[in-house]
Each structure stands twice: as structure tokens, then as C-alpha cells.
Amino acid sequence: MTIKKILLTLSSSALLALTTGGHALAYDLDTGNAAVEIVIPAAVPAIFEASPSGGDATLVLRTTTLITNGWFDAAAPYHPTATGVYSDLGRRPADESDDNTAINTALLHASYHVLSSLYPARNGEWRVMLQNAGLNPDDQSQDLTTAVGIGNQAGQAVVLARQNDGMNQLGNEGDQLYHQQAYADYTNFEPVNTAYTLTDPSKWQPAIVASGHGLFKVQQFVTPQLMLTEPYSYRSPKRFRSPVPRASNVENWGQYVAQANAVLEASANMTDEQKMYAELFDNKIFSLGFSAVFAAQSQGLSLMEFIQYDFLTNMAAYDTSIIIWQEKRRHNAVRPFSAIAHIYGDQPVTAWGGAYQGTVTDLPAKQWTSYLGVADHPEYPSASASFCAAHAETSRLFLGSDDLGYVVPTAAGSSRVEPGLTPAYDIVLEFDSWSDLEQKCGDSRVWSGVHFPASVPAGQRIGSKIAKRAYRFVQRKLSGH
Amino acid sequence: MTIKKILLTLSSSALLALTTGGHALAYDLDTGNAAVEIVIPAAVPAIFEASPSGGDATLVLRTTTLITNGWFDAAAPYHPTATGVYSDLGRRPADESDDNTAINTALLHASYHVLSSLYPARNGEWRVMLQNAGLNPDDQSQDLTTAVGIGNQAGQAVVLARQNDGMNQLGNEGDQLYHQQAYADYTNFEPVNTAYTLTDPSKWQPAIVASGHGLFKVQQFVTPQLMLTEPYSYRSPKRFRSPVPRASNVENWGQYVAQANAVLEASANMTDEQKMYAELFDNKIFSLGFSAVFAAQSQGLSLMEFIQYDFLTNMAAYDTSIIIWQEKRRHNAVRPFSAIAHIYGDQPVTAWGGAYQGTVTDLPAKQWTSYLGVADHPEYPSASASFCAAHAETSRLFLGSDDLGYVVPTAAGSSRVEPGLTPAYDIVLEFDSWSDLEQKCGDSRVWSGVHFPASVPAGQRIGSKIAKRAYRFVQRKLSGH
Missing domain, CATH: 1.20.144 (Vanadium-containing Chloroperoxidase; domain 1)
Incomplete structure (x- = not known):
């Protein structure tokens, strides 16, 4: 389906x-x-x-x-x-x-x-x-x-x-008596860099985003308090760690430049298929949510089985997100757009030139932009890669097989970024297996310029690990413990 | 009407x-x-x-x-x-x-x-x-x-x-070859304070605003390049100046506290009428635009006269905005929410406690918020007060009278901020004269907590002055010069 x-x-x-x-x-x-x-x-x-x-x-x-x-x-x-x-x-x-x-x-x-x-x-x-x-x-x-x-x-x-699990759903955390705002940060996260000045080129810089016709706003780290939120399948996120992203440290200049070049090269060589995979995985409901509904229906799960499976996949990703947010906050790593501008400034680079521009060779590096809009949190590890890995691993465990066979027909011109132009022809996005879905999901974050390559395996490792715990958690609940 | x-x-x-x-x-x-x-x-x-x-x-x-x-x-x-x-x-x-x-x-x-x-x-x-x-x-x-x-x-x-008048409508100013964004700032305005730290309590601090269910963003000064945009009715905005807002300078501590207290007092004493006047004037189409349509219809202007009048009122406000933006940028003055938090910190103050809270006496000053959302630009002078003054003065000049008679029936519970609660009864907002409209407009910016009192006359003076020039400009065009 x-x-x-x-x-x-x-x-x-x-x-x-x-x-x-x-x-x-x-x-x-x-x-x-x-x-x-x-x-x-x-x-x-x-x-x-x-x-x-x-x-x-x-x-x-x-x-x-x-x-x-x-x-x-x-x-x-x-x-x-x-x-x-x-x-x-x-x-x-x-x-x-x-x-x-x-x-x-x-x-x-x-x-x-x-x-x-x-x-x-x-x-x-x-x-x-x-x-x-x-x-x-x-x-x-x-x-x-x-x-x-x-x-x-x-x-x-x-x-x-x-309602009071640390996520601040009610806006009442941090002694907020009045003017309570759901999910407001009560941990006082403050970015090292401003949107205007990259004081520390190793660290995350909030992007300036268009919020309407002529209005611009500056990103704020979304729900940094997620790291304090109660997990389901483990006691504390503190024992889970991602390796330090050494290439994001500007003092390792050679690696810093190399990983930025890798993103530029991916940007210059994006295919229509890659663009459409990236757009699909940017929407977690259409990619992860609907792949689960598809799998449940194609495998003929009963209502009871569907409920177990859907809770498992979502909860595994949720528990993964708690650790990913902890690590995003700890490493607070720079996004490609900042690093590319820092390295090359006004020098021309070869890359995707923006919507409808294709690949251009005279792009001032400061004007480079990722194909997908960059999400409002530090770069490392990739949250999407981690969620896709958790989703794939729980699916394999619950369904007992890596086989999938999910296909997403994609009409010519149906891109959100380049409507009318991309893809040039009708194409079919195909996922033979959960492993295939997991890898394309991760890779698409580099193709689309929002992540450096090292972020993908770092996210995947945490997602896979937590998926196993989430599966065991559900098994325990099913056996009545 | x-x-x-x-x-x-x-x-x-x-x-x-x-x-x-x-x-x-x-x-x-x-x-x-x-x-x-x-x-x-x-x-x-x-x-x-x-x-x-x-x-x-x-x-x-x-x-x-x-x-x-x-x-x-x-x-x-x-x-x-x-x-x-x-x-x-x-x-x-x-x-x-x-x-x-x-x-x-x-x-x-x-x-x-x-x-x-x-x-x-x-x-x-x-x-x-x-x-x-x-x-x-x-x-x-x-x-x-x-x-x-x-x-x-x-x-x-x-x-x-x-299209290329300095406002950057095409996004091509500042040698922007790619990734052109309409109305993007090309003047590199950078706020003195971050949303997180008030380094200089005299200066503007971007507010954190909710941009959706759980997402927050930081304000960016909207179109700071407006000060460089070509005016209609004068050559350069540089000769127009507002007096220095001395009370917004934290070194004048007594005045700094006094003007913050004036905003708190207005907040504590807001009536339903004041809330609804504030909401009306926050919407320039409903307040200024429709008052002009009303006046044109009630005075039986011909199509030709309506066109002259409507261009005059809008152009006068536009030319006013160029100067106001120049002065906002030059003074870069603090908004009430920042000053109140700076002065009183966590101490309780008496003020409006937020939607549906009424006036409360135990409001931690840092949690105080203005009735209207604060616009994304420095505080002084008040743009709304200036536009209303320009609108009123051009109307008086063109229509030959200060009489107005505009009424806006406002249903119980029709507030955007407190729907269902405010106003408690059906009320009628009345504007006997253009002067009445101008003054209520200006005052409503203090009632609603987005401006200090001194901003209002400062804005009004510029609006009135530019209105006279705009009127002469239209008269010259009508006489064929």
C-alpha cells in the first residue's frame, strides 16, 4: 500500500x-x-x-x-x-x-x-x-x-x-506561575553563537529562517528539556553516549574542511531521487508512520498486534530522542551551513544553487543553503537517522524479518522545494527492506545538506541500541511484568 | 459604516x-x-x-x-x-x-x-x-x-x-546572487542583546515568541533596510530626528524605573475598552485602512477623490515609516518587558497576569508580558502612533475637517487575546474626530504594554510633520508639477 x-x-x-x-x-x-x-x-x-x-x-x-x-x-x-x-x-x-x-x-x-x-x-x-x-x-x-x-x-x-514528565507540556516547569507556555525551555539553554556572528566555529549557530513574506526569525533549540524527560525503556539517558564529533572541531582543520567538502560535493551531485528521498524522510508521519501502517496491513496483523507494534516503534523513537537531545546539547555541534561559510566566506563553490537553480559553479560560499531547511537544534548526532534506525530495528524484531517491500510512487514535479520541476519524471521510491529504509533515511540527511556524514552512524547506533531495549520493555509488559 | x-x-x-x-x-x-x-x-x-x-x-x-x-x-x-x-x-x-x-x-x-x-x-x-x-x-x-x-x-x-528602491523586494541587494529572499536585511543589523541575556539594559532585546505548538523562535528586526528606502515626499530621512529617549537609558535610573512603573500601572488597570482599542489598532487594515474607506463613503468622495485620498494617507504613513525605522535603529531602545524584568527580576509586581488571569498582585516581574505581542523592532519611537498621526493629519488636510464619527461595534467575547471573556459586554469603540482616533491609537500602545509613554508623542510628531509634506507632494502632482 x-x-x-x-x-x-x-x-x-x-x-x-x-x-x-x-x-x-x-x-x-x-x-x-x-x-x-x-x-x-x-x-x-x-x-x-x-x-x-x-x-x-x-x-x-x-x-x-x-x-x-x-x-x-x-x-x-x-x-x-x-x-x-x-x-x-x-x-x-x-x-x-x-x-x-x-x-x-x-x-x-x-x-x-x-x-x-x-x-x-x-x-x-x-x-x-x-x-x-x-x-x-x-x-x-x-x-x-x-x-x-x-x-x-x-x-x-x-x-x-x-503531563508532568519533564517535557513541560503544561508550561508550569521552572516556577512559571503566569504566562505558561507549553513546551517552553525551562533549562535556560543559550547558544554559543548568535545568528549573526560565528564566535566559535565548532559550535551550533541558530539559523535565520523566513517566517513569512518579509519576516525573518532566529531559531531557538526546540525542547532542550527533552533530555530531562522520563524514558520508558531505561532508567537514565546518562549512560548512553555518542563519540565526540572530532571533525566538527575547527582545531582539527583538515577534517573540518573535509567534512564540509563532503556536504558540498553531495549538494553538487544531488539527483532527483535523492531530493525526493530527502523530502519523504523529512516528514516523519509520511515516512515512518505510514511505513508501519503499510507493514501492519501487508502482514495482516490483528488489531492487538498492530497496537503493540505501533506503540513499540513510536516509543523506541521517543526513548531514542531523549538520548539524542542530551548528546545534541552536550556536543552542541556546528551545522554545515555555518562551517561552509566560515571556511570559504565569499569564495565561489560548486553546489546546488537554491530552488530551480540546479548545480552552479559560482556560488559564494556564504550564500550556500541546504536543500532541506535546517532543523532548529544542534547538528550531531542526526535525530532522523536515529529514529529511522530505531524504527527499522523494532520492526525487524517485532515482525521477525528485514523484508519490507514498501514503495512510494512520486509524481513528476511533486517536490515541495522545487514544485513543478522536481522530479523531472514520475519516480518510485522503493524500500526493499527495513535496512534499506534505515540507510536511505540516514544518507538523505547528508544529500540534503543538513548533516555531516559522521552524524548518521552516530545517530543510527543509538537508535538501534534503544530499539532492542524498547522491544524488551514491550515484551515485559506483554508478559505482565 | x-x-x-x-x-x-x-x-x-x-x-x-x-x-x-x-x-x-x-x-x-x-x-x-x-x-x-x-x-x-x-x-x-x-x-x-x-x-x-x-x-x-x-x-x-x-x-x-x-x-x-x-x-x-x-x-x-x-x-x-x-x-x-x-x-x-x-x-x-x-x-x-x-x-x-x-x-x-x-x-x-x-x-x-x-x-x-x-x-x-x-x-x-x-x-x-x-x-x-x-x-x-x-x-x-x-x-x-x-x-x-x-x-x-x-x-x-x-x-x-x-522593485529596487532599497527595500530589497527582490532579495538581490548586497550582491546576493543565489538564495535570494524577499525583504531580507542586507545591512547586517545585529542586536546588542540576545534573547537570553540583557547585556545593555538600555537597548532592544529580541523577544522569544511562540511560533507554533512547542516551537519558539527569536525575533529579528523586521526590514531594518527600510531606513534606506526611497521616500516620496522628501529627499532624505536624515534631517528628521526624534529626541533621545532619556528615560530608556539605564544610567538615568530614576526615570528608567518610573517609565517601567507607568507601563506596569497601565497593565494593572487595563479596561475592556482599552484592550479592544489596542487590538483594533494593532491591525492597521481594520483601523487605518477601513477608517479611510468609511470617511470616503460618508463624505461621498468621487472615485477620483477617493484615489487621491487613499494614496495620500498610505504614502504619508509609508514616508513616516522610513524615518521611524531610522530612529528605531539609531536609538535601538529597550522594550518594557526587558526593562521590567531587569528592574524587578523575580520580585512580585501587580499587573495583568496573562490571558484570562486579570490583574494579579503576585506576578514575578520576569513573567510579566504585554497584552499585545511585542512587534519585532526596537521600541522608540512608536511606529503605530506615528502612522495614526500621519493618517489623521492627512485626513484633516484632505477632507478639510477634524470631524469623523467612526464607530466600531465590538461584540462581547470577541477579543483575539481573551476570546469568550473580553469584552464582558458588547461595546462600541467610537472616534468622534481624527484627533480622537490619533490619541486613542497612541495611548493604546502604552495600555497594551508594548511602549513606554514617551514613544507616543515622539512618533506622533514625526507622523504629523511628514503628513504635511505628503499632502503638499500630492497637491504638486495634482497640479501637474
Whole structure:
């Protein structure tokens, strides 16, 4: 199933639910997968409004992880042995999961609580989401002999555990009594460099980004407090470390220049395929999220299995992100755009010249820009590479195979960066295996100029390692420990 | 006519034009005012997309000034004596302006060229705009015996004169060969303070602003190059100066504290009316733009008179903005939020506590925030106060009276900052005279916490002075000099 087909399925089922309206007709809870068919389509607009490119990974991952955590905990009483992560709601008779009604009902109620906590201003949408499935958001039953009661308690427990988990979702960390802003930094991160002056060429420099027609703003490290957030599958991120990125230290001048040249060379030689892989992986929902939905559907996972798998992949990436953020903050490493400008200044370089310019040979180095917009955090290690590695490794472990067979047909001219021009012809992005997806994801961060090569394996190593822990964590919960 | 009625008129005429579709039926060019009924409704979405609050004044003013400049120059051949600002296209027989057809046709074609230059990505909309008036955007006639040719030449001349006027509309200033970004700063303005550390408590500190759910960015001085942009009504901004804002110099500690206390006191005592005046004046289209449309309609201005008046008011504010930006850059003065945090740190102050909090007595000073979001430029002088003064003074001069009678009914709960709560009851914002509008506008910048009191008269003085020059400039153009 392709992204287009998945989107079509998602939107047509959502549309069906909306147009059929009333409770009785609404949705087939018996046989459907309400996680995929109701909750994901409802949540996607909120995720994209919060993160228009789907690329602000820490906030996207928080949403997907907490939602799937709600599903997992709501489904646990219908599993022979499982307990939830944040609740232990007893065990229901096996015949209650002969069809999907009970699990769907429970996961929908749990999703309602989690989404209302994450996006309180959209509460009306979450109410409609339940109503479209024929459920009643005002039914706040706590009766653990019913799916409604189980879903409510499971969702409420996730909310309670996660609203004050260090991520500052409520804006109340750091003695902030007034003017509370969700996810504001309370750790007082301050960049070494300003957007205007590269005082220390080894360190991260916030980029100046266009925020509208003629308005510009300066980046701020997104959620530096993520490193203080509670992980699922290990106790503390402190024991996990990435090697020092020596080539990003300007005192190692030869390596510093060499890794900048590697990015320039990749920029000069970008193919249409590389551009489109890069755009795909910049959107974590379309790349990682939908590859999981594809794999689940092509392997015929049951609703219960899908829930386990989707929670596992998201939670593994979330736990990975905590360590990656710790390391990004610790190394605070320079991005390619700053290093290239520092090394070559106004000298001409050969590289991609910007949208619709192709490769040019007279580009003043200071005017070089990466194909993808650079994310608002220090360079090393690559977060995307780490998330793709965690996703691939958990998929291999859970599904028992590296085989994938995911294809993403990509129409001529469908690029977001160069619409109408790129790609020149219809192309098909193909992922034979999870390893293939993992490697193309990592490499695409260098092709697109946002990372140096060393960042990719550094991110991948952490993602793979945490994936194994996340898998064991889920196995423990499934066995009731 | 109220804002609601004006919006209703604008949108219903636009809707009429859209739904009647084809060329023949489209729009009554004979008797209509296509400037108000066709061009403004078409341009407003582009302005608001570029500047969601309508508050990024320099970019809004550039759009409105260049459009109305196009109207003025396109109408000049139909006036007994006028010449355009950037073209002198001869004189048409008086009977060609017996009705509005020729002037409407000319101003629409001129608007097409100006809007296509300012918002090239929206070219399709500008084509539809002409088609809705029964005109053909592909008619590029240069025949000065026709309204189409006059409009095309007038619009093209404005574009030619203004595309490289110092504002960097094309992104090509400062030897920028690649990665050209419209309106990017090419003057290398660098703030003295960072968003994190107030090194010099007398100087401007960029604010940290939420740019989405969990994402934050740091302000950058918007279009500092405006001070280098070519004015209409005077040769150079250098001879215009505002007095040094002594109270913003931290070495004058007593005054520094006193002016911060004045802002805190205003914050603590804000009424619902003051909040709604502040919100109205934060949106330059709804406050200044629509007050001009109201005045023109209530005084029964002809199409030709409306064009003169609307160009005058916008151009006066634009020319004012050049000086204000020069002075903002020169004084580079601290905003209230920084000074209040610097003086009182974590000590409790009494002030507005944020949305829905009312006035509180235990507000840690560092957590104080202004009712309106603070604009992304240094504090002194107040740009809004200067624009309102220019608008009021040009209106008095052109219309020959200070009388106004503009009322803005404001529904309970219609606040953007505190929706559902403020104002508690339906209220009517009233402007008996242009002087009344000018003063409420200026005062509202202190009530809402974005300016110190001294900024208001400093801005007003420059606005009033430039208004007189702008008026003389238009009079000269009308008399053919």
C-alpha cells in the first residue's frame, strides 16, 4: 500500500464516519481498526498544524507515542497476560476480544483523554472523533468491567503520568506561575553563537529562517528539556553516549574542511531521487508512520498486534530522542551551513544553487543553503537517522524479518522545494527492506545538506541500541511484568 | 459604516463578481468603485497571509502604498492637471471620465502589475481579479489612448521604480546572487542583546515568541533596510530626528524605573475598552485602512477623490515609516518587558497576569508580558502612533475637517487575546474626530504594554510633520508639477 493509498483509505474512512453521522450507522467497531481508521485521521491535522512539515520530530513523537501508549494500555486487559505501562486494569474474559468491539471502544476512549490533554484547544474535534465511532465522550464511566471504563482509566493514567514528565507540556516547569507556555525551555539553554556572528566555529549557530513574506526569525533549540524527560525503556539517558564529533572541531582543520567538502560535493551531485528521498524522510508521519501502517496491513496483523507494534516503534523513537537531545546539547555541534561559510566566506563553490537553480559553479560560499531547511537544534548526532534506525530495528524484531517491500510512487514535479520541476519524471521510491529504509533515511540527511556524514552512524547506533531495549520493555509488559 | 459593514460590502461585492463569473455580467465599471470593491478584497488575503495580524506595518504599508500609487498614476490622465508619480501619460478628454469606466479599467490594470510584482506566487489570483471585472489580464496594450494601455503603463512604471528602491523586494541587494529572499536585511543589523541575556539594559532585546505548538523562535528586526528606502515626499530621512529617549537609558535610573512603573500601572488597570482599542489598532487594515474607506463613503468622495485620498494617507504613513525605522535603529531602545524584568527580576509586581488571569498582585516581574505581542523592532519611537498621526493629519488636510464619527461595534467575547471573556459586554469603540482616533491609537500602545509613554508623542510628531509634506507632494502632482 502506498502513501497515497493509505491517505486515501484514512481520509475515506474518516469521511465515511463524518458523513454517515449519527451514532448507530457510524462505524463498524466489530471488524474495523479504529486506531488506523478513526484516531490517526483525526490526529494528523493537529500534528501538522503544530508542525507544518511533520519534521519537528520531538513534538510529533510525543504525540504519537502518548496516543499509542494509550492504545496499548487500553488493550492490555484484553490480552492473555499483558499489563499497561501506566495502569493495571485487570483481565477481561477471552470471548470479549472475539471481535474488535471492546478493544476499539477502549482505545478510542483512551485516545480521547490523551488527545484532550495534548491538544486541549481541539477538544471539540476529539468529541466528534468519538461520536463518529458511535461513542459518547460524556460517558466518563470508570467501570472496569466495561470497555468504556477501561479506556477512560487507561487514557487518564497515561495523561497523569505524562503531563508532568519533564517535557513541560503544561508550561508550569521552572516556577512559571503566569504566562505558561507549553513546551517552553525551562533549562535556560543559550547558544554559543548568535545568528549573526560565528564566535566559535565548532559550535551550533541558530539559523535565520523566513517566517513569512518579509519576516525573518532566529531559531531557538526546540525542547532542550527533552533530555530531562522520563524514558520508558531505561532508567537514565546518562549512560548512553555518542563519540565526540572530532571533525566538527575547527582545531582539527583538515577534517573540518573535509567534512564540509563532503556536504558540498553531495549538494553538487544531488539527483532527483535523492531530493525526493530527502523530502519523504523529512516528514516523519509520511515516512515512518505510514511505513508501519503499510507493514501492519501487508502482514495482516490483528488489531492487538498492530497496537503493540505501533506503540513499540513510536516509543523506541521517543526513548531514542531523549538520548539524542542530551548528546545534541552536550556536543552542541556546528551545522554545515555555518562551517561552509566560515571556511570559504565569499569564495565561489560548486553546489546546488537554491530552488530551480540546479548545480552552479559560482556560488559564494556564504550564500550556500541546504536543500532541506535546517532543523532548529544542534547538528550531531542526526535525530532522523536515529529514529529511522530505531524504527527499522523494532520492526525487524517485532515482525521477525528485514523484508519490507514498501514503495512510494512520486509524481513528476511533486517536490515541495522545487514544485513543478522536481522530479523531472514520475519516480518510485522503493524500500526493499527495513535496512534499506534505515540507510536511505540516514544518507538523505547528508544529500540534503543538513548533516555531516559522521552524524548518521552516530545517530543510527543509538537508535538501534534503544530499539532492542524498547522491544524488551514491550515484551515485559506483554508478559505482565 | 462599521468595519463589519465594510467587510460585508467588500466580501459581497467580491462574491458577486466571483459568482457572476463571465466577462459580460461581471461588474459595473460605470458606476462602481473598483478600488474598494475589487482590488481591496482581492489584496486583503495576500496581506494577511504575509502578516497574519495585519500588524507587521512596514510590509503592509508597502503593499497598500504601491497599490494606491498605481491607482493614482493610472487615474492622472483623467484629471484636468495631474501627473503620475512615476509616469506622465498625457491627458484624456474630460468626457472619458463622465462615468467611472475608464478610471476603473486603468486602476485595475495598474493594480494587476503592482500586485503581480509584490506577490508573484499569487499571479493566478490577480488574473482572476481582472477577469471578475470583465477585463483581460493578457491584454498588455501600451496604447495611451485607451484605459487599458494607460493602466498597464502606469502599473509597470510603479513596479520599475519600486522593485529596487532599497527595500530589497527582490532579495538581490548586497550582491546576493543565489538564495535570494524577499525583504531580507542586507545591512547586517545585529542586536546588542540576545534573547537570553540583557547585556545593555538600555537597548532592544529580541523577544522569544511562540511560533507554533512547542516551537519558539527569536525575533529579528523586521526590514531594518527600510531606513534606506526611497521616500516620496522628501529627499532624505536624515534631517528628521526624534529626541533621545532619556528615560530608556539605564544610567538615568530614576526615570528608567518610573517609565517601567507607568507601563506596569497601565497593565494593572487595563479596561475592556482599552484592550479592544489596542487590538483594533494593532491591525492597521481594520483601523487605518477601513477608517479611510468609511470617511470616503460618508463624505461621498468621487472615485477620483477617493484615489487621491487613499494614496495620500498610505504614502504619508509609508514616508513616516522610513524615518521611524531610522530612529528605531539609531536609538535601538529597550522594550518594557526587558526593562521590567531587569528592574524587578523575580520580585512580585501587580499587573495583568496573562490571558484570562486579570490583574494579579503576585506576578514575578520576569513573567510579566504585554497584552499585545511585542512587534519585532526596537521600541522608540512608536511606529503605530506615528502612522495614526500621519493618517489623521492627512485626513484633516484632505477632507478639510477634524470631524469623523467612526464607530466600531465590538461584540462581547470577541477579543483575539481573551476570546469568550473580553469584552464582558458588547461595546462600541467610537472616534468622534481624527484627533480622537490619533490619541486613542497612541495611548493604546502604552495600555497594551508594548511602549513606554514617551514613544507616543515622539512618533506622533514625526507622523504629523511628514503628513504635511505628503499632502503638499500630492497637491504638486495634482497640479501637474
